[in-house]
Amino acid sequence: MLSRRMERGSTSVALAFAVFLIVMTVVTVYIFWAKVWWFPAPINDVGHEIDAQFMRTLLITGIVFVAAQLGLAYAIFKFRDQGQKAASFEGNNTMEIVWTIATIVLFVGLGLYARNAWAEVHFMGAAPGALQIEVTGQQFVWNFRYAGPDGKFGREKPELVSASTGNPVGLDPTDPASKDDIVSPVIVVPSGREVELTIRSQDVTHSFFVRELRLKQDAVPGMEIHMHFTANDPGDYEIVCAQLCGLGHYRMHSILTVMSEADFEKWMKDQEAANQ
């Protein structure tokens, strides 16, 4: 048998619970509001769209979060056992229908609204004339290949891959088109010009992630996956691997450098010269 004391709803427990929920809610909302930890600013137009969709989602989930936690806190405090008789209602069909429809509209509507940002990156390919760069992931480095002056990517063969002798992607020297291909451990792109990446992997699944582009794409062995972006702001941005690829996963890192068209032409010339 429970003691009478235990059967009662203790005011101090109710108060502590309610206060905890309120404090937790306020602190969480504050940290989101003040953006104490946040994304870096995006460097492409899609990034701005994605951030806007994030904010819409944050607003809706934020309202639900605050309402639900504070509602719970209120109910816990208000309806603690003080010797009253509990109500006996078993439900309310109108309310069930209202909140079912409301959440369908809200959640599915939000999902449909998100279509644009996704479509821009994924439903449409890059425009003709986009700068072509091939991205190859391998344990635990990224390599980036440019087609060189002839504008053609040469043949690659797995059996020619040899990181130690400076042929990390396995370029076939017997193919004339591969002679002028440029392979770089960092990726350099001109600002304001569309870039199309062909993402692939030599060994296991990796993931190409650049925060400032709001872009992440797995590099899957056996597949060539196309992504495109236009970076607007010159600067250096970190590339990390976001898919567990083995013990060096955490150090699979490179840099995306965005530079002006003129600087990019110069960089390309230097690479071509070094390649002779």
Added chain:
Amino acid sequence: MVTHENGGGHGQHQPPSGFIRKYIFSIDHKVIGIQYICLALFSVFLGMGLSLLMRLHLAWPTTHWFFFKGGLMTPEQYLALVTMHGTIMIFMVLTTAPQSGFGNYFLPIQIGAADMAFPVINMLSFWTTFLSLVVMVSAFFVAAGAPIGGWTSYPPLSALGESAGPGQGAGETLWIVGLAIFCAASLMGALNFITTLIDLRAKGMTLGRLPLTCWTWLVTAILGLLAFGVLLAACILLLLDRVAGTSFFIPTGLVITDQVITWHKGGSPLLWQHLFWFFGHPEVYIAILPGMGVTSHVLATFARKPVFGYRAMVGAVCGIGFLGFCVWGHHMFVSGMSPYSAFAFSILTMTIGVPSAIKTFNWLGTLWGGKIQFTCAMLFALGFVSLFVSGGLSGLFLAQPSLDLYLHDTYFVIAHFHLIMGVAAIFGMFAGAYFWFPKMFGRFLNEGIGKVHFWLTFIGVYWIFMPMHFLGLAGHPRRYFDSSAVTFLQKLQPVHVFITIGAILTISAQLLFLYNVIWSLFAGKEAKEENPWHATTLEWSIPSPPPHDNFGGLEPVVYHGPYEFSVPGAADDYIPQHLAPNLVRKA
């Protein structure tokens, strides 16, 4: 009343006398339930221990610890911890305790049956699960150590053997074999649950009078039956790729450290992801649904009110179960899957938020106008509601592919699934433990220690997992050994320290629970009456602990719905399900 004879064909009413038949190879669902709970309890402390090692390393990566060879953790040790923590927690804790543990013990009693439909299969499924745990844990003790592929074990990393990394040799093979055995065990359990619930309900126990716990155990069993079969097949294919030279998941022309792999051709890494997540997403609901059932049950009992919207709750549970099979692609938005499928999966995933929201509204409706009693069980059930909201809402971000492009595989995901399928599910189990302990052992868990345990745990889990959202917003990828190679991660280090302090606090608090369980088993306050909580369901109509065949060879008859609390005109504020209408005292 008639003598109990059920479809299982085991009319035995005398408990077996030998120790081995009674406690080891028992076919009594109650003993098997306790065996599962013990297995889960061992596993949860093991899993927490592994996470503590990870947290210590993440907070202070250069500090020397006596428990690592040479004082420092290596990347492969860290990834082995990641893999084994996830695997043990998801399979050995979140899949066993809520369903096979509490479900095994209380499903037959709550529906008025003497045992499960197939008692011998029940025993087999426990011992098969035990074997799977032994095989899996043995991966720690092979030469190259435990696997490093994460609990999702994506090929080719998991399929190529030791050349892909340490731990990917014998350790990975043991992991796959252990998991396959676990699938077999879960399939047996699922069949047993479904059959029991359909066939062995007592007279009057219509579907509309089933406690919500039973509804969630039923839907969970159906999910298990459909999902574990697929995972079993996937595990066998992966094993064949490793040991028999097949190429289900390994494409042509891979090069590992300059060596070409010529003996594998034509496989697809994405095939594994589809198979794995076809299991993996329902698995989330396998973990959380029973917790939802227990929460509904406990909220009604200690708010002294009927569950608000019982039919809507049943509908939501079934809706979650069905939709749970339609959303696996949201784990694969960045995998290279078709962007059109991704968009379809996204909308379906947003839809699954609807039944989840219905449940939350109904829980608040259950509390509204109630007479809330703060037992430890109730505190954990209330905590469940708060955590379910916090963990569920972040799912709305991850369900949108355009937002997932950034958040995928970051700490934001870790925060999301730990809050909802990890911690909320465990709160459901704690609520069940404090609620049912007196029934199972005839003694109460200590409520004083329990309250301290609750507060430390509740504060602790928010302390640990809320900040992880912000690590994710800052772009911190998961499964990273340390931050040394990435500049933007280095300024996040104070957050790691903060989280680790919370983890130490929370994990320490679980020792209180362990102490409470052991102390209360022998010295806890005795539960002298059958129904100390004044609850309504059938388990409270029999002695504590229940006799061998639950109802003493009699078949109970059910007259009432599961949550008849504070019924107008009745003298008591609860009407047990088995109480004949003429015995209900009028006010």
